Amino acid sequence: MTEHEISVTVNGTLHELKVESRTLLVTALREQLGYTDTNVGCESSRCGACTVQVDGTPIKSCTRLAVQMDGASIETVGALGEEGKLNPLQKSFQETHGLQCGYCTPGMLMTADAFLQTASDPSREEIREALEGNLCRCTGYHNIVDAVELAAERREADQ
Known part of the structure; x- marks a missing residue:
């Protein structure tokens, strides 16, 4: 080879x-x-x-x-974060219980992070569309969408 x-x-x-x-x-x-x-x-x-x-x-x-x-x-x-410190998206996942077993979480976070770099005030439907290529077999996505929505709101408030 x-x-x-x-x-x-x-x-x-x-x-x-x-x-x-x-x-x-x-x-x-x-x-x-x-x-x-x-x-x-x-x-x-x-x-x-x-x-x-x-x-x-x-x-x-x-x-x-x-x-x-x-x-x-x-x-x-x-x-995304620093040793011992979560970034705002990770913190939103933690606060909204946007993970259960956590296996899908790295992929969800990387997809959501890239989405939030360009999305301004995204709707829940836009968040769902952005994450549609990532599967979670535990949560049913509601809390994951909540987490991304919260992170987007916080980014808007910080700007």
């Missing part, structure tokens, strides 16, 4: 690594670089548990090859 040398910046840290042509981004993140905050769910792009942001755009990391990411800036959910 052919190996490729790539450079990626993950959560602000530059990494150089060798990956096989077939290595998925989620596998490289978790197994080679140790970013286990990105979850492996369905490995078929249906659940969104593996969502990360690449150059500011949310993608399902089980659908991209690591070699495609050469030179990219990648953010996992670990980039």
